Amino acid sequence: MVNVYFTFEPREDLRKPLITEFPQVDFVFDSKLDTEKLRAAEILVTYGEDLKAEHLQYADKLQWIFIASAGIEKMPAEAIASRDIFVSNVRGIHKKPMTESILAHILAYKRALPFVYEQQKKHEWNKKARLSELNxxxxxxxxxxxxxxEIGRILQAFDVYTIGCNRSGEQASFMNETHKLDVLKDQLPKADIVISMLPSTAETKHLLTREHFEIMKDSALFMNFGRGDLVKTDTLVEVLTEKLIAHAVLDVYEIEPLPAESPLWEMENVTLSPHFSSHSSRYVERSLDIFKPSLHKWLAGDRDLENKMVILRGY
Incomplete structure (x- = not known):
């Protein structure tokens, strides 16, 4: 039997159908990574934060790592690559909950919902809020x-004009225009809302500098829902202190958790979210919806799996 080792425990209602669907598989579920259980594993299912380079010395049989997360920056990439272990993840799983989170933040900002909540707490009837429209x-x-x-699809339903910037410049879905990252500075002055969904790679680390914020509209809303090392924290503090832009919404940070002494906590023109915009009660369910078809293929000898990753590239 093939040994599949989960370093987290799915709910019982998700676990039972999985076991039933794969009678030829020996599933092992644990709440943390155990080196003895890792020894027997041919397939490892993990959120990606528990596996360290030293663990791989015990994983003689390991052939495939399925990461129930989109990011892999905390994984021992070089050690995995040196063993030529197959890696895939759940890229795309976050698109529904994250899009809802981002849209919620945009509408809350545009329609002054934080102000509404604050007046309710004070028992005050106060209409002195600055309201604007998304469309x-x-x-x-x-x-x-x-x-x-997916964010573009929803925003277009609100009559928002969408511009995408990616490495290739190839047209992306639900973008009215798509350009190369090389010309990002040409596009920034056009935007009322700037949303970063970039992963953490050598190319994206500290990609945004003060100069990028200087050429944004002073009324712009900046949102970082990709990775926190896109921009230095000190740069963000400067930009917000000097009000080069109107507001920022941050779900990711250079240091997580965000230190209690960070000046960002005290700033009125920033909204801080604790890196949970992708969280959902359906997260593991959606992960298994990707894992199960891939496992069927793997058992049949097919290695053309969904979301195959180049571990050293970072995605």
Missing amino acids: GSTALIIGPGAIGS
Whole structure:
């Protein structure tokens, strides 16, 4: 039997159908990574944060790592690559909950919902809020992949003009225009909303500098839902202190959790979310919807699996 080792425990209602569907598989479920159980594993299913380079010395039989996450920056990429272990992930799984989170933040900002909630707490009837509309605006989506394209689809339903920037410049789904990242500075002045969905790679680290914010509209809303090392924290603090843009919504940070002493906590023109915009009660369910067809293929000797990754490239 093929040994599949989960380093997390799916709910019972998800676990039972999985076991029933694959009678030829020996599933092992645990709440953390155990080196003894890893020894027997041919397939490892993990969120990606528990596996360290030193663990691979015990994983003699390991052939495939399925990561129930989109990001792999905390994984021992070089050690995995040196063993030529197959890696795939759940890219695209986050697109529904993340799009809903991003849209919620945009509408809350445009329609002054934080102000509404604050007045309710004070028992005050106060109409002195600055309300604006989403329709008719332009959104620049940096990294219009699976999630970014879904954001574009929803924003277009609100009559938002969408511009995408990616590495290739090839047309992305639900973008009115798509350009190469090389010309990002040409696109930034056009945007009312700038949304980054970029992964963490050597090319994207600190990609955005003060100069990028200086050429944005002073009324712009900047949103980072990709990875926190896109821009230095000190740069963000400067930009927001000097009000080079109107507001920022951050779900990711250079250091996580965001330190309690960070000046970002005290700033009125920033909304801070604790890197949970992708969370959903359906997360593991959607992960298994990707894993199960891939496992059927793997058992049949087919290695053309969904979301195959080049581990050293980072995606």
